[in-house]
Amino acid sequence: MLGALDDTICAIATPPGEGGIGILRISGLHALDVASHVVRLRSGNALQDLPTHRLALADICADNTDVPAAGTKRTGALRFIDEALVVVMKGPHSFTGEDVVEVQCHGGPVILDQLCRGLISAGARLAAPGEFTKRAFLNGRLDLAQAEAVLDTIRAKTARSLTLAQSQRRGELSRHVEEIRSELVVALAHIEAALDFAEEDISFVRQDELLRLLDVTLQKLRRLLQSGRDGRIWREGAVVAILGRPNVGKSSLMNALLRSDRAIVTAIPGTTRDLLEESLSIDGIPVRLLDTAGIRMTDDPVEVEGIRRSRLAWTDADLALILLDGSQSLSESDRALLSEPGSTRALLVINKCDLPGQLSRGDLDRACPGHSAILEISATLSIGLDELRQAIRGRLMPGTWESNDGVLVTNLRHAVAIEQALQGVDQARQSVEAGRAGELIAMDLRIAADALGEITGVITTDEILDRVFAEFCIGK
Ligand SMILES: Nc1nc2c(ncn2[C@@H]2O[C@H](COP(=O)(O)OP(=O)(O)OP(=O)(O)O)[C@@H](O)[C@H]2O)c(=O)[nH]1
Numbered sequence: 466m467l468g469a470l471d472d473t474i475c476a477i478a479t480p481p482g483e484g485g486i487g488i489l490r491i492s493g494l495h496a497l498d499v500a501s502h503v504v505r506l507r508s509g510n511a512l513q514d515l516p517t518h519r520l521a522l523a524d525i526c527a528d529n530t531d532v533p534a535a536g537t538k539r540t541g542a543l544r545f546i547d548e549a550l551v552v553v554m555k556g557p558h559s560f561t562g563e564d565v566v567e568v569q570c571h572g573g574p575v576i577l578d579q580l581c582r583g584l585i586s587a588g589a590r591l592a593a594p595g596e597f598t599k600r601a602f603l604n605g606r607l608d609l610a611q612a613e614a615v616l617d618t619i620r621a622k623t624a625r626s627l628t629l630a631q632s633q634r635r636g637e638l639s640r641h642v643e644e645i646r647s648e649l650v651v652a653l654a655h656i657e658a659a660l661d662f663a664e665e666d667i668s669f670v671r672q673d674e675l676l677r678l679l680d681v682t683l684q685k686l687r688r689l690l691q692s693g694r695d696g697r698i699w700r701e702g703a704v705v706a707i708l709g710r711p712n713v714g715k716s717s718l719m720n721a722l723l724r725s726d727r728a729i730v731t732a733i734p735g736t737t738r739d740l741l742e743e744s745l746s747i748d749g750i751p752v753r754l755l756d757t758a759g760i761r762m763t764d765d766p767v768e769v770e771g772i773r774r775s776r777l778a779w780t781d782a783d784l785a786l787i788l789l790d791g792s793q794s795l796s797e798s799d800r801a802l803l804s805e806p807g808s809t810r811a812l813l814v815i816n817k818c819d820l821p822g823q824l825s826r827g828d829l830d831r832a833c834p835g836h837s838a839i840l841e842i843s844a845t846l847s848i849g850l851d852e853l854r855q856a857i858r859g860r861l862m863p864g865t866w867e868s869n870d871g872v873l874v875t876n877l878r879h880a881v882a883i884e885q886a887l888q889g890v891d892q893a894r895q896s897v898e899a900g901r902a903g904e905l906i907a908m909d910l911r912i913a914a915d916a917l918g919e920i921t922g923v924i925t926t927d928e929i930l931d932r933v934f935a936e937f938c939i940g941k
């Protein structure tokens with residue numbers, strides 16, 4: 466059982482708080498009956514007679530009482546709540562594939578709350594998070610990857626992330642994955658047929674043909690998996706941590722990149738003691754920028770904890786910017802940071818280039834040999850920030866995602882499934898080469914095909930669905 470579809474659900478679809486308009490959605494077998502308890506069309510017609518996909522003016526009325534206790538009848542007189550525009554979308558031509566009614570009223574929390582209560586007392590149930598989209602999936606309106614892309618579309622942080630989410634919602638990733646899966650299924654059918662007719666000595670597929678086919682599949686899967694890193698960044702944002710000893714200007718750089726006074730800046734070393742995180746777009750890439758506590762030897766317990774968090778942030782970051790004070794020569798703390806293993810992958814940024822320089826690129830080369838990425842900036846005067854943004858982009862997105870026909874894996878669940886498929890096909894290929902039994906090859910190919918099927922939801926379980934839709938908000 467992948468979720469019951471026999472009841473009628475309702476939920477407020479607009480965000481909480483006040484708004485010009487608030488929208489309430491009702492979906493299910495009895496959506497029209499339920500809605501007709503609270504919707505009175507101004508035309509005097511019954512809601513059931515309203516043509517589909519046509520807006521109509523209505524009064525919204527509900528019981529004076531709250532939701533009645535079980536077994537009791539609704540007795541309260543009807544009370545006018547608001548006037549609204551109402552649209553009926555008859556299934557299967559609706560988002561969920563079921564009969565849907567949407568009520569557009571004034572966006573006040575009390576109005577929407579009373580409307581919701583009225584619908585519940587008329588027999589609807591409050592929808593669970595993502596339940597409308599889940600129903601769209603269960604009714605075959607969307608596959609699972611497309612359903613997930615609905616959420617990505619809402620959450621997209623930059624124009625590029627939105628384009629990718631929309632392409633996945635249109636089914637481009639699904640088509641690509643299904644193509645690979647169906648190639649595997651064809652190969653599997655040949656192998657299984659060969660097993661069924663083993664005594665008759667009929668060869669259904671030649672070993673070299675099978676190897677060639679599996680090689681092509683492996684290549685496609687590898688490419689998809691490689692796109693996963695870029696994809697994750699487009700979907701969730703890349704974590705970029707600013708690190709350095711106290712007072713080098715980390716918080717100043719954060720503020721300069723954000724173009725706002727987000728972090729406290731003072732001339733006192735040890736100002737920042739906790740992690741600060743802000744989202745921004747750097748050259749179109751969604752970035753979660755972290756300002757950290759300056760790393761140095763100290764006995765102050767608060768600072769020690771801050772430094773511990775700075776180090777954790779470094780471990781988790783997609784990119785670290787190690788900031789140095791160009792108006793001073795390298796200190797012991799600087800040298801210690803530069804000798805950490807993670808520093809070779811960091812961008813080295815010399816700040817305060819507006820002041821007389823005491824730190825040259827040569828000094829850095831000697832302290833951190835072979836490090837090519839050194840930039841000079843002034844956080845307070847915003848000098849060199851464009852070059853820094855470009856360098857950040859270059860580090861985060863070295864490859865070209867276009868190489869994959871524009872298909873990019875942005876979702877960790879998909880990446881895990883592709884990895885599993887890759888292992889299955891790789892195993893199968895080794896077995897073919899070693900001349901192992903057909904049953905073994907078939908088993909590995911079946912695992913691979915099923916893993917790919919989980920992406921689009923051809924193969925799915927309650928557990929997968931629960932995990933996918935738990936991320937959604939109520940009303941979506
Ligand atoms: N001249 C000049 N001063 C700067 C520049 N960037 C930062 N400063 C100054 O350096 C001092 C420290 O700046 P912060 O941004 O607080 O440094 P921080 O690295 O965050 O320091 P902690 O939070 O203590 O680790 C402040 O007085 C800033 O005004 C710069 O580019 N040029």
Ligand SMILES: [Mg+2]
Pocket residue numbers: 715716717728729730736737756757759
């Ligand atoms: Mg600071």
